[in-house]
Amino acid sequence: MDEFIAQLPKAELHLHIEGTLEPELAFELAEKNQVTLPFKSVDDMRAAYNFSDLQSFLDLYYASISVVQTEEDFHDLTLAYLKKAAAQNVRHTEIFFDPQSHTARDIPFGTVINGITAALQEAQTELGVSSKLILSFLRHLSEESALETFQQALPFREQFIGVGLDSSEQGHPPSKFVNVFDEARREGFRVVCHAGEEGPPEYITEALDLLHAERIDHGVRCMEDAALVARLAEEQIPLTVCPLSNVRLRVFKTMSEHTLKRMLDAGLLVTVNSDDPPYFGGYVNENYEAIQKAFDLSRDDLVKLARNSFTASFLSDEEKQKLIGELPES
Numbered sequence: 001m002d003e004f005i006a007q008l009p010k011a012e013l014h015l016h017i018e019g020t021l022e023p024e025l026a027f028e029l030a031e032k033n034q035v036t037l038p039f040k041s042v043d044d045m046r047a048a049y050n051f052s053d054l055q056s057f058l059d060l061y062y063a064s065i066s067v068v069q070t071e072e073d074f075h076d077l078t079l080a081y082l083k084k085a086a087a088q089n090v091r092h093t094e095i096f097f098d099p100q101s102h103t104a105r106d107i108p109f110g111t112v113i114n115g116i117t118a119a120l121q122e123a124q125t126e127l128g129v130s131s132k133l134i135l136s137f138l139r140h141l142s143e144e145s146a147l148e149t150f151q152q153a154l155p156f157r158e159q160f161i162g163v164g165l166d167s168s169e170q171g172h173p174p175s176k177f178v179n180v181f182d183e184a185r186r187e188g189f190r191v192v193c194h195a196g197e198e199g200p201p202e203y204i205t206e207a208l209d210l211l212h213a214e215r216i217d218h219g220v221r222c223m224e225d226a227a228l229v230a231r232l233a234e235e236q237i238p239l240t241v242c243p244l245s246n247v248r249l250r251v252f253k254t255m256s257e258h259t260l261k262r263m264l265d266a267g268l269l270v271t272v273n274s275d276d277p278p279y280f281g282g283y284v285n286e287n288y289e290a291i292q293k294a295f296d297l298s299r300d301d302l303v304k305l306a307r308n309s310f311t312a313s314f315l316s317d318e319e320k321q322k323l324i325g326e327l328p329e330s
């Protein structure tokens with residue numbers, strides 16, 4: 001089955017570029033940029049990836065990104081991910097970036113997005129992986145900060161297609177960001193939102209009704225609300241689920257307790273993604289492998305998940321059909 005998963009064409013729709021920093025590259029950049037990491041070695045850093053909840057991960061995620069500083073660094077970080085993705089038969093990716101975690105360190109918005117964009121273009125021509133970029137606002141910061149960030153982003157509007165919302169979920173509901181999402185929609189951007197990861201099902205409803213999210217990132221806690229599940233199934237709202245992330249951040253104790261199979265059985269448009277791969281122990285194929293083993297998924301189930309990943313993407317209908325046409329009959 002692992003071989004079947006490896007050769008399956010797929011899209012990855014929930015991936016934070018800051019969360020793809022491998023410890024080896026972190027140490028290389030720390031030396032180059034004269035930053036001291038709070039770890040003695042690569043092994044030490046990896047050993048620290050033992051999280052009690054979302055916040056304990058985010059603390060390390062924001063601290064580690066301090067080593068990424070120049071346009072070249074953002075390029076190298078992005079290209080390293082895209083090479084991994086290409087090797088796993090990822091044909092298309094929709095990548096989040098968190099500009100506020102860089103502008104807060106006095107790195108200009110343009111440095112970040114130009115470095116990332118250069119790598120995306122290289123991957124398209126040299127690796128055959130297409131990508132889109134989604135600007136994600138940090139929900140633990142104010143809406144004012146998000147509005148300011150959106151203004152900084154507008155001169156680069158051709159380089160990203162949508163906006164999202166991530167970081168510490170509890171206590172920072174989607175309703176806090178209605179104005180900035182209204183503005184982004186008015187400007188023609190696509191809208192997604194992290195909701196129902198650690199936060200309650202009500203945050204998913206808010207993301208849909210107040211932010212007009214077209215896709216929910218995570219969304220696993222929808223299973224606590226039968227009416228919400230019925231709605232998500234009826235409207236075929238895509239959910240970008242990240243199984244290894246959910247177990248590592250203790251949303252579920254073990255993979256067999258994950259709701260993914262029940263979500264599929266409820267007719268939800270579920271996709272499988274890696275979130276922040278080195279932190280959670282695997283890229284997209286390792287996520288497929290983990291759920292295949294936990295739920296004894298069939299080839300049909302796996303093909304369905306891969307098909308969902310293209311269906312749920314922001315590709316054109318024509319592009320989606322072309323990629324879906326490359327899936328095995330199963």
Ligand code: ADE
Nearest residue numbers: 016019166167194275276
């Ligand atoms: N930023 C990076 N990964 C995240 C996650 N899983 N949830 C919220 N914010 C994030």
Ligand code: ZN
Nearest residue numbers: 016166217275
């Ligand atoms: Zn995420």
